[in-house]
Amino acid sequence: MAATETLTAERILEATEEVLRRYGPAKATVVDVARVLGVSHGSVYRHFRTKAALREAVTERWLERTIVALRPYAEGREPADERLTGWLTALFALKRRKAGGDPELMATFQVLIGENSAVVDRHEDHLVEQIARILADGRDEGLFAAPERDATATARAVFDATDRFHNPAHAADWSAPDIEVAFTAVVSLVQRALRA
Amino acid sequence: MAATETLTAERILEATEEVLRRYGPAKATVVDVARVLGVSHGSVYRHFRTKAALREAVTERWLERTIVALRPYAEGREPADERLTGWLTALFALKRRKAGGDPELMATFQVLIGENSAVVDRHEDHLVEQIARILADGRDEGLFAAPERDATATARAVFDATDRFHNPAHAADWSAPDIEVAFTAVVSLVQRALRA
DNA sequence: CGAATGACAGATATTGAAATCTGTCATCGG
DNA sequence: CCGATGACAGATTTCAATATCTGTCATTCG
Structure with missing residues (x-):
């Protein structure tokens, strides 16, 4: 393949994503990744200590994309209530499109999520921070009541209350007619x- | 065993529950159930058309117990807001105790739930009706605002918003320290x- | 006569031997 | 000198033969 290019962590992650897409989480192997890149599997281990670390990095990359996609709502200048509804709707639409458009990929993603709960926890913290920012702005604008605690x-309560509409564990419900x-x-x- | 007693659907369900408890959903067989009852497996098929129907009946029985346990809150005479908090807390405590006390049984239960979504849907409708009753009382008492729709x-929105605290899919989260x-x-x- | 049985066919699950994979490391080549 | 290689040991997965299970039904038993 492109044996001329240097082997970077980035290129390995792209190849891993492709292999996961093509074979699914159960059959994707480090040897497959190396084959896609045209290198020996030993070379992959120079950049990632274990297969688990490689999959964790892919998971992180994947989740990061959601954060970026939602940033416009978190940092927008519209009224906070509109931004909140927009943020929640965008998150739901994003997940739903992913789940509906490619169920197998979603299943793969779900397996990775299950393997990497620490990464997911950090990701959730980021999402909650985006909501918190909208809430803080809303309080300043006089739209939202001052929260009892912080x-x-x-x-976090808003995130938890809408769990059914963003947690991949519920992906199967998202094709229901009245969702x-x-x-x-x-x-x-x-x-x-x-x-307020 | 008690070969003298007549073979009833009820006794078969009890035996099935025991077998599911002991062997888990993957290894529990109709032959096992028959063995517990001291009859041939053909006799079980006289009362339940298929293994799936048998498991469905167990699932239904299991869910029914929750409905009964929550009825006091749904039909109580305390102020509606207290009843709602009581109902939600009781539901969470019930599920959590079950999940924490016997994780394997919970896993079994979850498999059955996954197999019998129609039964689960009906069960959820019952639970939502219990909440609706509390909300209607709350409106009559002047505690809750009149709902925009029915x-x-x-x-249903209240049920969905608290999903994370009663849906067995989240059982793993229920041992978190800040749950x-x-x-x-x-x-x-x-x-x-x-x-209001 | 109606409930229970057990043999049976086709479907599903188990098992263990063979193949593949993970992670390491001594060695190679630019 | 430094990244890449590929042989290797132990762990995991695959595959096909074997065993068990599901659901039916002709027959038995009380």
Whole structure:
């Protein structure tokens, strides 16, 4: 293949993603990754100590994309209530599109998530921080009531309350006919709870 | 064993539950059930058309117990907001005790739930109806605002918002140290949303 | 006569031998 | 000198032969 290019962690991660896509989490091997790159599997171990570390890095990269996609809502200048609904809707749409568009890839992703709970915990903290930022802005704008405790705790509650609409564990439910209705109902419940 | 007693659907269900407990969902067979009862497996098929129907019946029985345990809250005479918190807390405690006390049994239960989504859907409808009843009482008492749509839709939103604290898919999270805090935060979010 | 049995066919699960994979490391080549 | 290689040991997975299970039904038993 492109044996001329130097072997970087980045290129290995891309190849790993491709192998995971093609063979799924059960059959994707380090040897497969090396084959895609046209190198020996020993070379892969120069950049990643174990297969688990490699898969963890892929998981991290994958989750990072969600953070980036949601940043516009977290950092926007619109009224906080609109940004919150926008953020929640965007997150749901993102996950749902991924789950609906390629169920196998979603299943793969779910396996990786299950393997890397520490990475997922950090990712959730990032998401909750984005919500907390919207809540803090909302309080400053007088749209949201001042939280009883800190904004992060309330943000976590909002994240937990909408769990059914972003946690991949529920992906199977997202093709139900009335899922949109259920989502809208929970979002307006949350909005009512926050309103000043 | 007690070959003198007549073979009833009830006795078969008890035996099936025991076999599921002992061997788990993967290894529990109709032959095992028959062995526990001291009959031939053909006799079991006189009462249940298939193994799937037998497992479905066990699942239904299992879920029914939750409905019964929560009825006092659904039908109590205390103020509706207290009843709602009580109901949600009782449901969480029930599931959590089951998950924490016997993780293997919980895993078995989860497999059965996955196999019988129709039964689970009906069960959820019952639970939502219990919440709806509390909400309707709360509206009559002037504690809760009149719902924008019907009480059942709002009840479903409350059920969905607390999903993380009763859906067995999240059982693994329930031993986290701050799960109580997270639960309390979501419940007070919900209460704030409902308040008149 | 109606409930229970057990032999049976096809489907599913188990098992253990063979193949593949993971992770290491002495060696190679630019 | 430094990244890449490939042989290797132990762990894991695959595969096909074997055993068990599901669901039916003709027959038995009380």
